[in-house]
Amino acid sequence: MAGKQVQVRFCVPDLQKERANCSFNKEEITNIFDGGEHNTETRRKLQNIIFSDPNLQDPIPPDYMSHEQRYENELRKAVYVMKKFMTDPQLQDIGGGPEAIKWMYNSILRHAIHKDGNPLMLHFGMFLGAIMGQMSEEQQAEWLPKAMSGEIIGTYTQTELGHGTFLRGLETTATYDPVTDEFIIHSPTITATKWWPGGLGKTSSFAVVMAQLHIRGQNYGPHPFVVQLREHVTHASRPGITVGEIGPRLGLNSNDNGFLRFDNVRIPRTNMVMKHSKVLKDGTYVKPKSAKLSYGVMVLTRVGICYDVCWQLMRATTIATRYAAVRHQSELEVGEAEPQIIEYQTQQYKVLPMIASVYAIWFAADTLRHTYMEVQKNINKGSDLDLLPELHASSCALKALFSTDVTDGISVMRLGCGGHGYLASSNLPRIYTSTTPSQTYEGENTVLWLQVARFLIKSFREASKGGRLQPSVAYFKNHQTQTRRITDLSNSGLVSGYERSVLSMLEAVAKQLQQYSEEGMRYEHAWNACSVRLVNVAKVHARYIVCDQFVKALAKYEGSSGVRQIMDQLCRLYMIYSVTNDQGILLKSGALTPDQCNLLEEELGELLAALRPEAVNLVDAFDLHDEVLDSTLGAWDGDVYNRLYNEAMKSPLNKVDVPDAYYKYLQPLMKSNL
């Protein structure tokens, strides 16, 4: 248990001092992030088993491996994990088997096993997600056992060379042939080549393929189909299939992201993924309740990404906070001992708001997950889909906001560790390169912001007519009666300040849209001409959601008073950090005055000072195992300098005193200059 470990494990004196006085029950916080005591226990058991298994160690640090070695090493571990979970009696005790594998790959532990991506990620994430969320019961009975056991490995292939964002522009076709009861999957152009899917290059034998459904010359839009790409046993690509890997990326280089082309590949009609839309044998198309239901896997993954980036921020803040307590630099008072860098207010301003952000993200992600589950329940019951626009807008807003906040936050954590933060052994560079693509995949963020803006403008117009509003925009109903100024600076006052700012921004942009329309501009062009403003208002609305959810989550919290108190402080910090960052917007909308901004800035300084003594305890409470952190700067013991030195010794260049390259290049140069 983390609390007990504190008593017995070695750590450097600086961290001992930090840990000596903790005002709250760390274990209670650990349980929040695990989703309950039982989950904490399960995770710890799992990590004890996984991290003591020599087969899951890397033979050399992955940074020193070639492209092929990295892929092979991660695939080896992923397959080993699958087999181990199926057979190891220790794991059966804690609910082993396929469900546990899925559980683990959708938890923070996957970042510990696979440090730079994992060839089976898309299999466990989106392929299984498509089977479970998009297939009929009959189809699930056929495909799920095969996918769960690893008999088939799949991925989700949607993006093409020519189109990622604009789904309706996909060029891959699935043309129904009623004579043979088959679909013909085809890539008509170079730009129709599927491009990017994880695990596609060399790993997957099957794929869910998004293709334009054509029946008797009519295009019914993008639909998902299951296509076999590689032969059983030999794994050779099948006739009509051209498949391979797309080459090195900024990060996630073990994912074998791939390309895929189809040359009139025939699949049975029943391989169309048919929970929502169907094609009958005679070619009749059965419409879904909503055309957007086939986008459901993307929505689920956007929810998953909110958690995933939260875990990445937990890792980065743990590393940077512990390092800030161990690192001494400069002088606060002339002639005095060099202080821990965490004593500098500017350093506190780097780490503490990011620790608070972890909580903010977690609570908002949890609410989003519940909305997702409610919509799923309604879909399965066949009841109305009223909440679908809410789910779409909120999942777009939170995925876009969190992926940006966390990527920026990790960058701040790296800078907060000075030069050592730039070392691969700090793990901050890899945490960064694994997180930044979340701003692009599963919907490029600007595009998602524009989807949110579309929802806001629609809702704003609905509110003016006194129409029904979705939960996240229920506050629009007051928009005509409210004065803009807020008078109290409490959390609920600040949330209200955000509401008023969104409404003020919407009013202005709606007016501009209207004006362009009156001047004869087509709506789409007017929209484009206003899109910078539209993105801005979407961002402020997203921040409003997160602040609102944080306050609401604490209002419901029933734990100990110590934890409650520290979370109240973190919530306050998150609110003031957000509002002061956005003060230009809140001032412009008239929600705040400059004097109020000054008061908030003063309070921010006081909060940083109040939370400073708890910083290390707060990140300890995330309970991240050293293997999850994988960092010279962030390990629990704080033995930073020995770890840095030992890691440097692993550089292959240090195997010999004088490398061959010296004799080849430098020596001739140096000799010629003698």
Ligand SMILES: CCCCCCCCCC/C=C\CCCCCCCC(=O)SCCNC(=O)CCNC(=O)[C@H](O)C(C)(C)COP(=O)(O)OP(=O)(O)OC[C@H]1O[C@@H](n2cnc3c(N)ncnc32)[C@H](O)[C@@H]1OP(=O)(O)O
């Ligand atoms: C512990 C918890 C949970 C565990 C979960 C596990 C999940 C795994 C998590 C793993 C985490 C991390 C690993 C990630 C690995 C990376 C994988 C990356 C994979 C990919 O990138 S796959 C490809 C993704 N591609 C995209 O996202 C493309 C983006 N584009 C689109 O989504 C759409 O094209 C669009 C931009 C939304 C536009 O679509 P379209 O042109 O059709 O629509 P319009 O703009 O015309 O709007 C029409 C109308 O439809 C509404 N709408 C659009 N989309 C949806 C939707 N999904 N749902 C509901 N409604 C939708 C839109 O609002 C319009 O409505 P309106 O007319 O205004 O009423």
Ligand SMILES: Cc1cc2nc3c(=O)[nH]c(=O)nc-3n(C[C@H](O)[C@H](O)[C@H](O)COP(=O)(O)OP(=O)(O)OC[C@H]3O[C@@H](n4cnc5c(N)ncnc54)[C@H](O)[C@@H]3O)c2cc1C
């Ligand atoms: C690491 C990684 C993993 C991936 N994994 C998968 C996977 O497993 N399966 C899969 O199918 N795909 C995958 N993708 C692809 C990913 O989903 C797309 O890259 C993403 O959806 C963005 O699409 P795009 O690349 O076409 O960008 P584009 O849409 O071409 O974006 C380029 C620029 O154009 C702008 N833009 C585009 N449209 C608009 C618009 N309507 N309004 C305003 N601006 C616009 C964008 O904001 C952006 O600035 C992955 C990508 C990455 C990086």
